[in-house]
Amino acid sequence: MDFRLSDEQEAMRDMARRFAHEVVAPRAAEIDRTAKFDRELYRRMGELGLPTMTLPEAYGGAGVDSLSWCLVIEELAKASTPVCNTLVLSKMTADIIHDFGSEAQKREILPRMATGEAICAFGLTEPGAGSDAASIRTTARQDGDSWVINGQKMFTTCASVCDWVIVAATIDKEQRSRGIRCFLVPRGTPGFEIGKEIELMGVRGEGACPTFYDGCRVPKENMLGAEGFRTLMKTLDGARAGIAAMAVGLAQAAFDEALAYARERIQFDRPIAEFQAVQFKLADMAVEIDAARMLTWKAAWRRDSGLDYVQDASHAKLFASEVCGRAVDQALQIHGGYGMTKDYPIERFYRDAKIHQIWEGTSEIQRLIIAKQILKGS
Numbered sequence: 001m002d003f004r005l006s007d008e009q010e011a012m013r014d015m016a017r018r019f020a021h022e023v024v025a026p027r028a029a030e031i032d033r034t035a036k037f038d039r040e041l042y043r044r045m046g047e048l049g050l051p052t053m054t055l056p057e058a059y060g061g062a063g064v065d066s067l068s069w070c071l072v073i074e075e076l077a078k079a080s081t082p083v084c085n086t087l088v089l090s091k092m093t094a095d096i097i098h099d100f101g102s103e104a105q106k107r108e109i110l111p112r113m114a115t116g117e118a119i120c121a122f123g124l125t126e127p128g129a130g131s132d133a134a135s136i137r138t139t140a141r142q143d144g145d146s147w148v149i150n151g152q153k154m155f156t157t158c159a160s161v162c163d164w165v166i167v168a169a170t171i172d173k174e175q176r177s178r179g180i181r182c183f184l185v186p187r188g189t190p191g192f193e194i195g196k197e198i199e200l201m202g203v204r205g206e207g208a209c210p211t212f213y214d215g216c217r218v219p220k221e222n223m224l225g226a227e228g229f230r231t232l233m234k235t236l237d238g239a240r241a242g243i244a245a246m247a248v249g250l251a252q253a254a255f256d257e258a259l260a261y262a263r264e265r266i267q268f269d270r271p272i273a274e275f276q277a278v279q280f281k282l283a284d285m286a287v288e289i290d291a292a293r294m295l296t297w298k299a300a301w302r303r304d305s306g307l308d309y310v311q312d313a314s315h316a317k318l319f320a321s322e323v324c325g326r327a328v329d330q331a332l333q334i335h336g337g338y339g340m341t342k343d344y345p346i347e348r349f350y351r352d353a354k355i356h357q358i359w360e361g362t363s364e365i366q367r368l369i370i371a372k373q374i375l376k377g378s
């Protein structure tokens, strides 16, 4: 087994590391403080092709593999979780359009997403349907050559700045998940309203809003994934490895901050890094972060190798998000009282970390997915 990255993967990681350090990190605290989506920064990420780098070149992508993408996401997440998440969302929605859109839709939308000029949001969660996605109440009714959508979505990331939203709706409630389809809704479509931005404790500045659909009419070709929701969900499994990579990046950033602080903070006439209690925390964090990274790489590698990776993506997402939670907690502890202040980034990391155990399927839901796979195989 060879754990070395290829020259291209190393180069990709270096590029992302530099960009995260020089461009994203200096803006991260301000984005968090104002909770304002940084459109200019998103365009700069577009200049580097970051929003859709795994897409084929024909649609504006760079055709890079999933592992390279995870390396880039880890680097960006070290600087800012909300900024990085817009890239994970972009890959996910671009993948849906690529896998299920018409050729005309792909040619119109994907190159604009690639350059960062346009953004596509994804609305699945509703006020009454989160983990139980099959119970969504938003409906789509065929009327001549159109679909008419009615309902409400919650937590639609990037809704405030999106040019399209891919919204999940049921065409037959009786069929539960088998009745769910996705629909491409352009901003400005009559009957599509974007609500007020949601005040969040973490991941601030990624434009998450409720969205409303009241007699919202789209052409019939805007239905994506006529095969049904399960097929669509397979595309979404790829995003789960991205969440794991984000969690690894944030955990690593927390570790780096803690290590630097432990070396410089003097108590009892010596750096606190000399106390074994602090060393053990650093050691545990280092081991867990490495293990989370390896699970993430494995899931990405299996995807790149054309192997089934559903369970691996859940392993990575579950473990990395929980490691991230422990890492920010221990890193803040090493900072003592100063960890609670805005003078150090660790308090932002602490607030941002929690989301990884919630979105793209909570930790509990990941355990259900993993258990189902285990039992299926026994």
Ligand SMILES: Cc1cc2nc3c(=O)[nH]c(=O)nc-3n(C[C@H](O)[C@H](O)[C@H](O)COP(=O)(O)OP(=O)(O)OC[C@H]3O[C@@H](n4cnc5c(N)ncnc54)[C@H](O)[C@@H]3O)c2cc1C
Residues within 6 Å of the ligand: 122, 123, 124, 125, 129, 130, 131, 132, 154, 155, 156, 157, 158, 200, 203, 208, 355, 358, 359, 360, 361, 362, 363, 364, 365, 368
């Ligand atoms: C900042 C942010 C951004 C988001 N962005 C998007 C987005 O862009 N698009 C989108 O569609 N959604 C988005 N979401 C929604 C997110 O995916 C959901 O919050 C998540 O799926 C959980 O759903 P819920 O919040 O309704 O919790 P619930 O499903 O109500 O769960 C509440 C608790 O019950 C537990 N639980 C539920 N069912 C079970 C079960 N069967 N067994 C054991 N435990 C269970 C859960 O694990 C959780 O701990 C976002 C959320 C946030 C906070």
